[in-house]
Amino acid sequence: MELRHLRYFVAVAEERNFTRAAQRLHIAQPPLSRQIQQLEESLGVQLFERNSRPLKLTETGKFFYSHAVQLLAQTSELESMTRRVGNIERSMSVGFVASTLYGLLPKIIRRFRDENPTVELSLHEMSTTDQIRALKDGRIDVGFGRIRLEDANIRRVVLREEKMIVAFPLGHPLALSKPVSALRDLVNETLIVYPKTPRPSYADQVLAAFQDRGLKPRKVYEVREIQIALGLVAAGEGISIVPSSVHGLKREDVSYKDLDDPTLVSPIIMSTRMLDESRDIREMLELIYRLYEEEKIQHTPRPEEEH
Ligand code: BEZ
Numbered sequence: 001m002e003l004r005h006l007r008y009f010v011a012v013a014e015e016r017n018f019t020r021a022a023q024r025l026h027i028a029q030p031p032l033s034r035q036i037q038q039l040e041e042s043l044g045v046q047l048f049e050r051n052s053r054p055l056k057l058t059e060t061g062k063f064f065y066s067h068a069v070q071l072l073a074q075t076s077e078l079e080s081m082t083r084r085v086g087n088i089e090r091s092m093s094v095g096f097v098a099s100t101l102y103g104l105l106p107k108i109i110r111r112f113r114d115e116n117p118t119v120e121l122s123l124h125e126m127s128t129t130d131q132i133r134a135l136k137d138g139r140i141d142v143g144f145g146r147i148r149l150e151d152a153n154i155r156r157v158v159l160r161e162e163k164m165i166v167a168f169p170l171g172h173p174l175a176l177s178k179p180v181s182a183l184r185d186l187v188n189e190t191l192i193v194y195p196k197t198p199r200p201s202y203a204d205q206v207l208a209a210f211q212d213r214g215l216k217p218r219k220v221y222e223v224r225e226i227q228i229a230l231g232l233v234a235a236g237e238g239i240s241i242v243p244s245s246v247h248g249l250k251r252e253d254v255s256y257k258d259l260d261d262p263t264l265v266s267p268i269i270m271s272t273r274m275l276d277e278s279r280d281i282r283e284m285l286e287l288i289y290r291l292y293e294e295e296k297i298q299h300t301p302r303p304e305e306e307h
Helices: 003-015 018-025 029-043 059-087 098-102 105-115 128-137 173-177 202-212 226-234 244-248 279-294
Strands: 090-096 119-125 142-145 154-169 190-193 219-222 239-243 254-258 265-273
Touching (some): 003 029, 003 059, 018 029, 090 128, 090 279, 098 105, 098 226, 098 244, 105 279, 128 154, 128 265, 154 173, 154 226, 154 244, 154 279, 226 239, 244 254, 265 279
Parallel strands (some): 090 119, 190 219, 190 239
Antiparallel strands (some): 142 265, 154 239, 154 254, 154 265
């Protein structure tokens, strides 16, 4: 029995008439009748009641029909899945820290997908530290993070240095009084930092900013992630220092202020496996610099092409 027999049988069973089934299958009626006869002979059963008009399935025919329909549906799924697998020439897994979602990451991903429709792209939220492990394990191909972690097997490209800003609860006196904030004015506040683990993390960049200036916040509150930090700011639990792109996340209960010191920055770093020169990674980097130019976003100089 071949798939062709199933298709012919299903057509006859559904049309209940050989002439209409032959038209639907774009074949002549005599060969169709022969094929059905062959099928009944090879199975050693009768699928249609003899001399019934319109054609009626026997009980065995009904049983065979329901299985034949399922089998044909499965083969059609197999066809489309195989075509899709064949068309996906490449795949790329991207690790990212949550705060990059407030920056250009969504635009980068959309643009990359538009320009590379046959690349299967997957996204995984993870800390910069976890990105290094995942790159080495082959679970991701590129990571976007904020921490400069030294590793001989990892290539880092600092894409840009993003300014840090302060998130105040709405109506906070410091948010109302001065146009810009200085870190020294914030030491009497509860400083909410994230992520608590793994360390080092963006939390350490913020704490180092105070320490480097000989300042010590009155109280530090460590939380798991940026959304929790902002939620607690909104609740009046303290203030938080966040990358400036978070400003785009408009919250009515949080007001953002620039800091007076241009050296207060957090880098956005692209990490890849050392010597991974794959076409997708090159295209991703090209696309990022193109977007920076289009959006007139200041960035660090492009790395020299390595040969
Ligand atoms: C950016 O905002 O510059 C950025 C975010 C994620 C990946 C790369 C760049």
